[in-house]
Amino acid sequence: MTAVVSYKRHKNLWVRFVQPVVVIALCVIAVGIPLWLALITSAKSQGEANLPDLSLPTSWHIVDNYVQAFTDGEVWRGLLGSLLVMVPSVIGVILFGSLAAWILARRSSRWASVLYAAAISGLILPPAVVTIVLLLRQLGLASSPAGMIFVYMGMYMSIVIFFITGFVRTIPIELEEAARIDGAKPLKIFFTIILPLLRPVIATATILVCLYIWNDVFYSFFVLGGGSTTTLQLNLFQIASSNLYQNNWNLIFAYVVISSLPLLIVFIFAQRRIISGITGGAVK
Structure with missing residues (x-):
């Protein structure tokens, strides 16, 4: 009986807390990172954009680039x-x-x-x-x-x-x-x-x-x-x-x-x- 209660408790913990965190993390990796990379790179200078990373640009060139x-x-x-x-x-x-x-x-x-x-x-x-x-x-x-x-x-x-x-x-x-x-x-x-x-x-x-x-x-x-x-x-x-x-x-x-x-x-x-x-x- 104790084992069944413990299993249900762990299952509820997974459904309520762990599962949403895992889904959000996967969405961030699959969608958020590529989207952030595209937006940030589009605002960088040519020199910085040639070495793409997730960091913010040292100088913003949003208007000129677009x-x-x-x-x-x-x-x-x-x-x-x-x-x-x-x-x-x-x-x-x-x-x-x-x-x-x-x-x-x-x-x-x-x-x-x-x-x-x-x-x-x-x-x-x-x-x-x-x-x-x-x-x-x-x-x-x-x-x-x-x-x-x-x-x-x-x-x-x-x-x-x-x-x-x-x-x-x-x-x-x-x-x-x-x-x-x-x-x-x-x-x-x-x-x-x-x-x-x-x-x-x-x-x-x-x-x-x-x-x-x-x-x-x-x-x-x-x-x-x-x-x-x-x-x-x-x-x-x-x-x-x-x-x-x-x-x-x-x-x-x-x-x-x-x-x-x-x-x-x-x-x-x-x-x-x-x-x-x-x-x-x-x-x-």
Whole structure:
């Protein structure tokens, strides 16, 4: 009996005190230190930034570094390019993904199960970059925003279908049957009944897809490389590889902070929607 009481006491001590301290320490190591390093390095002089550490700068160059990174790095050009490919990609993948998820969720046949498995296979199967680039060249879409939009839509369609299909299955089918009795067509049922009910999971999918597209540099390098359109992350890679930012780690980190701010702010205010959308649909 004494051993059981001692075990419960140690377990409560672990849950109440030790476990939160361990979680906070891991968060500080995984997130806090890299974030602090980026912020501090972006405020240092070139000489100090070339030897990055966690110490404060001896002289602060915040305004000079950020102004130079903004102007020389052509942040406005990269921002417009990111929005040019991200906004249509997100709208397209959410619209077509929602329609596909609605149809797949309302079908219980073997073929529907096969199609659903094929639709979400993109979650584990990586895109074939070489094949994509060759196909875009054949279609005349290489190095163009339209080609990048189609690539992003194809890449993240599986995520949207996976999230929304589970959520649609929680919506009573009687709502659709009542609309059909009133003479409503399938598209009208979807846009007037189903789509408004999907707002929580659509918000989750939208935020996640925006984060993926905003931070992507790998696929944009192969698809947009050599064209006139660039994104923030691709532009950072290009200027960091050129002589413009060579050994200027203070400017590189300043650019990183500038390019991370928009979606970081969105993520902070929308993290509750992400969690509610995941728990409300994807795991059901």
